[in-house]
Amino acid sequence: MEVERLMSEREAKGKIGVKELSPIDVYKLLPRTNCKECGEENCMAFATKVVNREVPIEKCRPILKKEFEKAYKQLKEILKPAIKEVVVGTGEWAVKIGGKLVMYRHELTYFNPTAIAIDVTDEMPEEEILSRIKRVEGFRYEYIGQILKLDMVAVRSTSNDPDKFKATVRKVAENTKLPMILCSLNPTVLEAGLMAAPKARPLLYAATKDNWREMAELALMYGCPLTVFAPNNLKLLKSLAKTLIEYGVEDLVLDPGTFPGEGLADTLNNFTMIRRLACKHGDELLGFPLMGVPMTVWLDSAGIAQEIVKWREAYLAAMLIVRFADILIMHSLDGWVLLPNVILRANIYTDPRKPVAVEPGLKVFGVPDENSPVMFTTNFALTYYTVASDIESAKINAYLIVVDTEGIAVDSAVAGRKLTAEKVAEALKASGVENKVKHRKLIIPGKAARLSGEIEELTGWQVIVGPRDSSEIPKFLQEKWQTSHS
Amino acid sequence: MAERKEKEENVLGLKLNSRLLELLAKLQEVEFEDFEMEVGDLEIWLQPGTVAVPPVAPPKVAPPVKAKPTQIIETEFVPPVETYPGKVVEVRLGATKSEGGTRGKTVVIGGETTPAFYTFERPTPHPPVISLDVFDMEVPLAKAVKMHVKDVLGDPAAWAKLAVDKFGADMITIHLISIDPLVKDASPKEAVKTVEAVAQAVDVPLIIGGCGDPVKDANVFQEVCETFAGERFLISSITRDMDVERCAKFVKKNGHVALSFTPMDLNLARELNRRLYDFLPKEDIVMDLTTAALGYGLDYAFTNMERARLAALMGDPELAHPMSSGTTNAWAAREAWMKMAPEWEPRELRGPLWEVVTALTLLLAGVDLFMMMHPAAVKTVKDVIAQLMGGGSGNAERLVEWVTVKV
Numbered sequence: 001m002e003v004e005r006l007m008s009e010r011e012a013k014g015k016i017g018v019k020e021l022s023p024i025d026v027y028k029l030l031p032r033t034n035c036k037e038c039g040e041e042n043c044m045a046f047a048t049k050v051v052n053r054e055v056p057i058e059k060c061r062p063i064l065k066k067e068f069e070k071a072y073k074q075l076k077e078i079l080k081p082a083i084k085e086v087v088v089g090t091g092e093w094a095v096k097i098g099g100k101l102v103m104y105r106h107e108l109t110y111f112n113p114t115a116i117a118i119d120v121t122d123e124m125p126e127e128e129i130l131s132r133i134k135r136v137e138g139f140r141y142e143y144i145g146q147i148l149k150l151d152m153v154a155v156r157s158t159s160n161d162p163d164k165f166k167a168t169v170r171k172v173a174e175n176t177k178l179p180m181i182l183c184s185l186n187p188t189v190l191e192a193g194l195m196a197a198p199k200a201r202p203l204l205y206a207a208t209k210d211n212w213r214e215m216a217e218l219a220l221m222y223g224c225p226l227t228v229f230a231p232n233n234l235k236l237l238k239s240l241a242k243t244l245i246e247y248g249v250e251d252l253v254l255d256p257g258t259f260p261g262e263g264l265a266d267t268l269n270n271f272t273m274i275r276r277l278a279c280k281h282g283d284e285l286l287g288f289p290l291m292g293v294p295m296t297v298w299l300d301s302a303g304i305a306q307e308i309v310k311w312r313e314a315y316l317a318a319m320l321i322v323r324f325a326d327i328l329i330m331h332s333l334d335g336w337v338l339l340p341n342v343i344l345r346a347n348i349y350t351d352p353r354k355p356v357a358v359e360p361g362l363k364v365f366g367v368p369d370e371n372s373p374v375m376f377t378t379n380f381a382l383t384y385y386t387v388a389s390d391i392e393s394a395k396i397n398a399y400l401i402v403v404d405t406e407g408i409a410v411d412s413a414v415a416g417r418k419l420t421a422e423k424v425a426e427a428l429k430a431s432g433v434e435n436k437v438k439h440r441k442l443i444i445p446g447k448a449a450r451l452s453g454e455i456e457e458l459t460g461w462q463v464i465v466g467p468r469d470s471s472e473i474p475k476f477l478q479e480k481w482q483t484s485h486s
Numbered sequence: 487m488a489e490r491k492e493k494e495e496n497v498l499g500l501k502l503n504s505r506l507l508e509l510l511a512k513l514q515e516v517e518f519e520d521f522e523m524e525v526g527d528l529e530i531w532l533q534p535g536t537v538a539v540p541p542v543a544p545p546k547v548a549p550p551v552k553a554k555p556t557q558i559i560e561t562e563f564v565p566p567v568e569t570y571p572g573k574v575v576e577v578r579l580g581a582t583k584s585e586g587g588t589r590g591k592t593v594v595i596g597g598e599t600t601p602a603f604y605t606f607e608r609p610t611p612h613p614p615v616i617s618l619d620v621f622d623m624e625v626p627l628a629k630a631v632k633m634h635v636k637d638v639l640g641d642p643a644a645w646a647k648l649a650v651d652k653f654g655a656d657m658i659t660i661h662l663i664s665i666d667p668l669v670k671d672a673s674p675k676e677a678v679k680t681v682e683a684v685a686q687a688v689d690v691p692l693i694i695g696g697c698g699d700p701v702k703d704a705n706v707f708q709e710v711c712e713t714f715a716g717e718r719f720l721i722s723s724i725t726r727d728m729d730v731e732r733c734a735k736f737v738k739k740n741g742h743v744a745l746s747f748t749p750m751d752l753n754l755a756r757e758l759n760r761r762l763y764d765f766l767p768k769e770d771i772v773m774d775l776t777t778a779a780l781g782y783g784l785d786y787a788f789t790n791m792e793r794a795r796l797a798a799l800m801g802d803p804e805l806a807h808p809m810s811s812g813t814t815n816a817w818a819a820r821e822a823w824m825k826m827a828p829e830w831e832p833r834e835l836r837g838p839l840w841e842v843v844t845a846l847t848l849l850l851a852g853v854d855l856f857m858m859m860h861p862a863a864v865k866t867v868k869d870v871i872a873q874l875m876g877g878g879s880g881n882a883e884r885l886v887e888w889v890t891v892k893v
Contacts, residue, residue, distance in 0.1 A: 106789045156889060208886075239561045266878075298888070298891055335831070
């Protein structure tokens with residue numbers, strides 16, 4: 001903490017940064033009636049949660065009343081994130097990008113995981129466009145209780161033909177509700193695309209030093225966020241941002257250029273400088289989401305094996321996720337390219353303040369009956385979800401008791417006395433499972449085998465030592481459970 | 487994940503990884519303490535008479551309608567260059583003949599005065615280096631790794647030579663698995679023979695890896711340190727449960743370097759480093775804060791290392807050491823080695839990419855020394871380091887074409 005405080009003092013340069021915002025700043029603007037409508041005990045408790053971004057200020061109903069209008073506006077101002085939150089798309093499919101409060105995740109947490117868009121072009125055959133959209137929509141991977149997904153479709157005009165682009169945007173809009181990024185540096189082409197989806201609020205790509213006026217007009221006319229593109233020229237990027245804001249465009253996304261290979265150092269430096277200026281120096285002109293474009297690796301892909309280009313795109317995306325990108329445009333749709341990236345994204349955007357644990361208690365899988373197996377595991381999230389997914393995917397009917405090990409995995413919990421026979425006995429009793437099954441057999445994790453004697457003594461249940469790896473549960477049950485119950 | 491640890495192909499990665507999970511929860515407690523501290527501060531502010539109210543920005547008044555700009559409004563861009571009171575110590579690994587050893591090459595790591603690859607502030611003084619893993623006996627390996635080393639398994643000298651000549655290893659880590667009392671319980675003398683063979687086969691600096699048994703490791707390390715006095719081997723690793731004083735003394739006396747290993751807790755890292763300072767100069771210490779695989783705690787490893795490096799630069803001398811990462815732990819992730827549904831295949835690419843992504847994430851947190859496994863992953867990480875070190879510049883005119891490129 002000392003270190004961060006020093007850092008923010010050094011870098012804050014006069015602006016109230018997030019770290020400096022204290023609950024008292026929020027508290028004194030609240031109605032201070034302790035009405036509990038928000039669900040908190042008092043206004044101070046609520047203010048603390050607001051400062052930690054655990055609840056939105058709007059959860060305070062009274063503050064939304066006319067008499068508190070001024071205070072509400074002030075609260076919105078002091079709670080404003082360093083990086084503006086920009087919404088792409090509409091309705092329930094809309095994606096929020098940016099909204100970051102801090103430069104480093106340990107300073108609070110990162111909000112709005114990096115959105116990943118996959119491209120299609122107006123010269124791709126229709127079947128290819130449709131099949132790519134389908135794969136984007138169908139992409140899902142279950143990871144510690146979350147479904148990891150892709151977020152958007154980027155439609156690029158490679159033809160530079162307004163009619164072709166319009167037809168393609170229409171085709172995409174008809175076939176998916178995913179938000180779009182419309183990509184063409186030619187305003188005429190971009191407008192044709194917008195006419196095919198006038199209410200969809202796509203992200204426009206992009207305003208440059210040559211076309212910014214026309215692009216600004218389109219953004220205003222169609223109510224769209226607008227990307228500013230000034231490759232490797234941060235002075236121009238910032239000047240364009242200022243100009244567009246003056247023009248009336250409020251929602252910007254910044255693309256300082258993603259250079260693979262030779263320019264990689266420039267790329268990381270540009271992203272880092274922009275983010276530091278926005279978060280630590282309060283530079284509002286740079287306080288917008290950052291776009292990374294890993295698919296720039298395809299620019300120099302002639303004569304190179306596809307796998308190598310995809311490999312490059314994969315690791316470039318990873319570096320950008322780590323170094324501040326709020327949105328990415330990619331071309332590769334291969335699972336092996338995307339999987340490490342969506343998992344990395346989930347990791348980097350995990351709230352470091354929250355323990356990775358699930359609620360202890362009895363979990364029911366399928367439709368178990370009085371002969372169904374009873375097992376237990378720990379409440380370490382990674383352990384629990386791995387076990388749960390192995391049981392679910394094998395469509396097993398079973399009871400699983402989640403023992404509170406303070407979020408620690410089986411082997412470490414046994415070693416550290418967080419998982420003991422007493423705790424297991426307690427959890428077994430509390431679960432009430434004894435009223436749900438006729439048998440008295442408890443399957444325990446292979447890694448808790450040494451507790452088996454004690455558990456039998458304390459519970460009176462017969463202990464069966466299960467596999468050390470939960471992927472073996474289906475096979476184990478087939479061999480050991482069914483035979484013992486037939 | 488804990489349930490996964492004994493998977494056949496997987497034993498290796500997790501053996502190296504085994505200390506990590508115990509302390510995940512501890513780290514969370516630390517985070518939580520920080521939070522509590524803020525609430526504590528708050529109570530002080532609430533005392534009567536001390537309610538100092540920070541200024542609040544006035545509400546925005548709707549600006550009068552302005553004319554739209556007709557040309558670009560020029561603004562200045564000033565790179566946000568900072569200076570920091572702290573500096574990471576430089577550590578030299580390996581020693582040539584004139585320096586008292588027998589190595590043909592040596593490396594220097596550390597020396598940073600800026601966060602990882604903030605080259606707009608200052609250049610990176612030394613490129614991070616890669617040490618390849620070599621094992622002193624046959625061990626289960628992921629299929630994607632095994633296919634590259636199958637001819638040299640069980641022959642550490644040949645394996646080391648392959649890693650240096652063909653895979654571009656800057657260093658070699660010889661893992662003395664066979665000394666484990668639960669494996670072969672090989673004697674310190676036997677371990678010395680293995681090290682001797684590797685040291686003869688390659689002339690890069692060596693890392694001496696133990697088996698994880700605190701007593702046996704100390705005995706073997708002492709024998710190796712004494713036999714190879716002056717070589718500046720990196721002794722991997724000195725842990726809190728070892729006889730730290732004894733280890734530090736034989737490392738110092740025989741001219742080697744200690745790898746200070748702690749399980750993902752900066753306070754424990756500081757504490758162990760302090761204990762080492764009684765016997766070793768700072769220039770003889772590298773630290774390993776524990777590496778968790780992508781998907782299996784990488785976020786903790788990343789943030790822990792990032793915090794350590796920022797703290798070092800802000801003047802915390804106890805964390806101002808070059809950082810080493812057991813990146814091979816990436817292979818502990820089931821997604822790295824397991825056969826999965828067709829849409830995620832081939833694992834021959836997915837696996838090494840897992841190692842690459844784990845490595846690059848930690849490269850950006852400040853790691854100076856990577857212990858790695860897969861040749862393709864090694865090559866990629868080396869390429870990226872070279873690109874980040876080099877002064878190459880992005881071609882802006884060319885880049886614009888990405889919008890219209892036909893793939």
